[in-house]
Amino acid sequence: MEDARRWLAERDVVEAREGWVDAEEPDRPLTANEVAHSWAGEVLTDECLDVAERVRLAFGLLDLLDDYWVTCEIRLADRGSQGPLPAKLLWDGYRRRLEADRDAEAVIYSLWVDWFEDRNTSATAFAEVLGNDIDHIVAEESDGPLRRAGRVLACSGPVPWPVKQQAYDTALRLPVLHGPLFEGLLASYHDLYGDLEPTAALALLGRLRLPADTPHLAKLRSVLATGHKNHYGSPHAWDDTARGPTD
Template identity: 80%
Template sequence: MEMRAVEDARRWLAERGVVEAGDGWADLEESEGPLTANEIAHSWVSEAFADEGLDMARQLRLAFGLLDLLDDYWVTCEIRFADRGSKGPLSADVLWDGYRRRLEADRDAEAVTYSLWVDWFEDRDTAATAFAAVLGNDIEHIVTEGSDASLRRAARVLACSGPVPWPVKQKAYDTVVRLPALHGSLFKGLLASYHDLYGDLEPTAALALLAQLQLPAGTSHLMELRSVLTAGHTSEPPPA
């Protein structure tokens, strides 16, 4: 958690009459009862991108602070709307640094990984840029001399990388094979590449990677994945 960003976000909300109240939130200008973090995210994150007292980079940093404070997926939706909207694109350096920092943090990152998976990675217009920014550009450095934080980031990205087009992620996958500490996460990526609705893989190359992984005995779905890849399947067939 970026503590300064959190405090800036808390202060920004308080200036607008929105404060923490018990286990929820209160809008001092409204008479409604306690509000959830999700309700605050829906009501206020878009306002951060409309704050004319802040330049675009500071608006984005404020939004990331709101993400840390509220821990709600909707904040990431508003960030993407701003990037893809009429005022976008946002500063790529600030945007992807914000994602990397939260992927490396020693705290739950579900909102961030879910955002990558269903928004940035499933969209063919953004998948390559997003994957490169959060992992592909520095995977070689991570594998050879990565810190605990960067390994945490790599593990999280690999696990949700199923929808990333195979040509985009194959080099990173090939590199990760050299580091057994990431084999479990790479297996999750391969499994998702087969099972996800928008998953993408090349069965021969994926099978070769699977053969190199050091996984615990009895790893769930390992035999099944090996079988379908051997048969040349690229994705799970739809239900009848």
């Protein structure tokens, strides 16, 4: 983060009480989003840095600004003509921020709408942030990795069911992950790009230890039992189910 702050300062962009300012327009405060749009792409094309330095600096900029647009530029750099970025650096950057005990909204949103919704990247992204080490996470039960697992499961709706099913089944062994698993199942049904197999999802749902009054639990169970795979494929099915006490 400090390296990113220095890099911006070298370009006369510094923090101020109202946010950020550019020396060329010192009387006009800048938002973090404006700084991200102006400079995140520049970080990733800075010819004074090698590619590893660019990636590390970009993630430092993400920590500093906490703005989703930085993740967009990281993805564009990876998927663009100069990519791919070094996979270890890229996915270590995501994993570390998913494990951190601080807000991770930008990173989670990036996974959901960019990496997971894209069928060209969803399998690799899911494997890198969870699938490859879910067995170790469940066995070790360490705070950071469990935090990462919960965040990934909750936003994994768009990941194809065959890609995520084994991780779901493994996560089922830890009750602390049952809440995020339910969120993942719910998103798998409701997300425009959500994916699930109704029979397998219903069986998994039946093994989750959840409060009986969990919002939407009864409705999700009902639509899965009748074989529906996605809300947008059967838009009336959800409302046609019998209403539970909190639905």
